Amino acid sequence: MQAVLRGASGSFLFGIPLLYTIEVWSIGSAAQPPLLLTVLGTTFVVVLLLTEIEGFRRTLTLHPLEAILESIEALGIGLVCAAIALVLLRRVTLETPLSEALGKLIFEGVPFSIGVALARSTLSRSLDNRARRTVNRPRLLAAPSLFSVRDTLVDLDATLIGTILIAFSIAPTEEIPILAADIPPLWLLLLMAASLVFSYGIVFASGFSDRSERRQRGLLISPITETLVAYLVALLASVIMLIFFQQLTLQDPWQEWLGDTIVLALPAAIGGAAGRILI
Structure with a gap:
């Protein structure tokens, strides 16, 4: 569960800036299904490449099948987080047409999903560096x-x-x-x-x-x-x-x-x- 929360945290950190972009809303609203599938597939490939480096879980090695499964999970977490953000900011409501909502979700889901994959490599490494500095820092009276x-x-x-x-x-x-x-x-x-x-x-x-x-x-x-x-x-x-x-x-x-x-x-x-x- 903590790994999922870690991935969601990275998702919001990386995805929020692009969420406040009217151009992305417009592009997502007007995108056609073939383009949406292309964007979704490209996002999965990028997430898969990042997952093979480390992944958002604290796993030392990932077999190919594990990397694929974790990438699917990362993509799912990113899309769910993007959906939550879009609903919070009322870019998607009950009156929004399904095609428009789906377009916004997939385009906004790109940075959110990448953020999930980068959560461990970016934030956990900084945390480890901070822990080493804390251990090595002398205690002052x-x-x-x-x-x-x-x-x-x-x-x-x-x-x-x-x-x-x-x-x-x-x-x-x-x-x-x-x-x-x-x-x-x-x-x-x-x-x-x-x-x-x-x-x-x-x-x-x-x-x-x-x-x-x-x-x-x-x-x-x-x-x-x-x-x-x-x-x-x-x-x-x-x-x-x-x-x-x-x-x-x-x-x-x-x-x-x-x-x-x-x-x-x-x-x-x-x-x-x-x-x-x-x-």
């Missing part, structure tokens, strides 16, 4: 409270850096107001809840970070507390980025401020989670 404050600041800094890396290129695009305009007020609550779940899953459930180690780090010793504080950082950073790119002004109604901020906070929260597991 200082008060525990000072270490707690320092570790807390490091976590917040990592959250902010990850937030900016993922969301900064999305903030100035026209997709943010387009998405926010199509999302009802109550749906924003679901988007907030999803952002918190994704952030928690990446940091605490995917196995990319040591939960026991994180409980001893900093002042945010509770996973729920850390997730909530990190999401507040993502919200604040989202507002600042939207103002910076003049996407929000004082003349705009508060509903627009709220909707745009929550929509951008989804990739921001995912980026912040990635930042925390890589420090």
Whole structure:
């Protein structure tokens, strides 16, 4: 189960930026079945090649049949994650024609599926490097409270850096107001809840970070507390980025401020989670 969560975490990390691209929505909506089959087959080949290198599970060697089965699973995880993201952002609804929904799903599923295959090789290796640095780092004599404050600041800094890396290129695009305009007020609550779940899953459930180690780090010793504080950082950073790119002004109604901020906070929260597991 943890391998699936690890793959899903990598899927969202790699797939979210392309999700906020109106051109992909349009191409997927107009694509014909032969093109969709070609895209799906090409994606499977790419995932298979990446799986043969390592795969998203912690497996040292993969036989050809195992690589094929794991590639099918990775492709399935990527498509499911892409479907969840499309529904969350209301790019696919009950009123969406089946052909249009399928086209969007397959095109958006490309980066999501590749993200599953890259989850282990990219994130787990960084985690291993961090663990080696932690083992080799000498222990300094200082008060525990000072270490707690320092570790807390490091976590917040990592959250902010990850937030900016993922969301900064999305903030100035026209997709943010387009998405926010199509999302009802109550749906924003679901988007907030999803952002918190994704952030928690990446940091605490995917196995990319040591939960026991994180409980001893900093002042945010509770996973729920850390997730909530990190999401507040993502919200604040989202507002600042939207103002910076003049996407929000004082003349705009508060509903627009709220909707745009929550929509951008989804990739921001995912980026912040990635930042925390890589420090």
